Amino acid sequence: MTTEPRAESDTINEQKLTELVETSLVDLGATVHASLAIIGDELGLYAALDNAGPLTSAELAQETDTAERYVREWLRAQAAGRYVTYDPETDRYGLSPEQAYVLADKESPVFMPGAFQLVSSVAKIEPELLEAFRTGEGVGWHEHDEDVFHGTERFFGPSYGAYLLDWIEALGGVDEKLKVGGRIADVGCGHGAPTIRMAEAYPDSTVVGIDYHEESITVARERAETAGVADRVDFEVATAREYDGADYDLVTMFNCFHDMGDPVGVAAHVRETLADDGAWMIVEPYAEDRVEDNLTPFGRLAYSISTVACTPNSLNQEVGYGLGAQAGEDQTREVVTEGGFTRFRRAAETPTSLVFEAKP
Ligand SMILES: C[S@@+](CC[C@H](N)C(=O)[O-])C[C@H]1O[C@@H](n2cnc3c(N)ncnc32)[C@H](O)[C@@H]1O
Numbered sequence: 001m002t003t004e005p006r007a008e009s010d011t012i013n014e015q016k017l018t019e020l021v022e023t024s025l026v027d028l029g030a031t032v033h034a035s036l037a038i039i040g041d042e043l044g045l046y047a048a049l050d051n052a053g054p055l056t057s058a059e060l061a062q063e064t065d066t067a068e069r070y071v072r073e074w075l076r077a078q079a080a081g082r083y084v085t086y087d088p089e090t091d092r093y094g095l096s097p098e099q100a101y102v103l104a105d106k107e108s109p110v111f112m113p114g115a116f117q118l119v120s121s122v123a124k125i126e127p128e129l130l131e132a133f134r135t136g137e138g139v140g141w142h143e144h145d146e147d148v149f150h151g152t153e154r155f156f157g158p159s160y161g162a163y164l165l166d167w168i169e170a171l172g173g174v175d176e177k178l179k180v181g182g183r184i185a186d187v188g189c190g191h192g193a194p195t196i197r198m199a200e201a202y203p204d205s206t207v208v209g210i211d212y213h214e215e216s217i218t219v220a221r222e223r224a225e226t227a228g229v230a231d232r233v234d235f236e237v238a239t240a241r242e243y244d245g246a247d248y249d250l251v252t253m254f255n256c257f258h259d260m261g262d263p264v265g266v267a268a269h270v271r272e273t274l275a276d277d278g279a280w281m282i283v284e285p286y287a288e289d290r291v292e293d294n295l296t297p298f299g300r301l302a303y304s305i306s307t308v309a310c311t312p313n314s315l316n317q318e319v320g321y322g323l324g325a326q327a328g329e330d331q332t333r334e335v336v337t338e339g340g341f342t343r344f345r346r347a348a349e350t351p352t353s354l355v356f357e358a359k360p
Pocket of ligand 1: 141142152153156157187188189190191192193194210211212213216238239240241253254255256259260261313317
């Protein structure tokens, strides 16, 4: 730290300072709002507003069997953040169709309460992260609060429901094979949301979900039972570099390739377990290749989660490559081809996802 007076060129620009303070105020409100969104979801406040709104705070409290004074304050915070509408004439709060789609419709691909659950719980291991920043050691996915695993499932799950089959159709000839009976391995499957979606869509195929995290595999098995597909989907505890099996027609990795400690070794192992005419589908968070092009609201979210969850997990495993959640197409291609694949292309994309196809 220097004790020299600031140089003339370093003097504070009032407008830039005001802008930064305003940004901080928005972010501070958003940080607290994450807990309020979780409360609104858990207690069914958004759902009640959607079903019965517009409502006064007393009516909402009665509908949801909650305490009016808390609900009133919550509603005002929600209205200030434009998450609910407010009509001063009637003192009633409601949800617009767009607000309902984002906050109350659990099947919507942009349902956000799960994302709030994820982002507010990744920070719970802040002491471990502080230490990791100092030492460079990793922090494993399994060391997180269990809300991280549930939030991940609820955040990504609906988007797999909406897009996954389109993504498979975008791969050359894979959908046709799976329809008549193929073999799928979903690696880094977590609670199995995409695994189960594929088992539902391709009843004549067999699907295996693989994850190194035992607790996630236990939950995935329960989810498969509930979904009625336990007869055609298996779940196994294994790492992406060592899972069993051969001749898979499709290996998938949903939002987890960048989490791997040794992505080159993982690519080499996928190559060994894939049929010669098989395909590897890698779904990654949307990213451009250059840092400066990722300095966007979505890039900010992805870099932030990458800092507290994805990169620490990668650094916690052998090799500790630390690809990061905003690696982009060029870096991903480099790693995948280094692992032995000769063909790599962007097969599909959404505003938040990149879908790559790699072939031997
Ligand atoms: C962000 S979650 C994604 C889960 C799931 N694919 C989904 O989209 O819902 C990342 C997952 O990768 C798993 N994972 C991380 N490193 C792994 C490894 N080396 N081998 C297998 N799984 C791994 C974690 O346990 C976690 O379940």
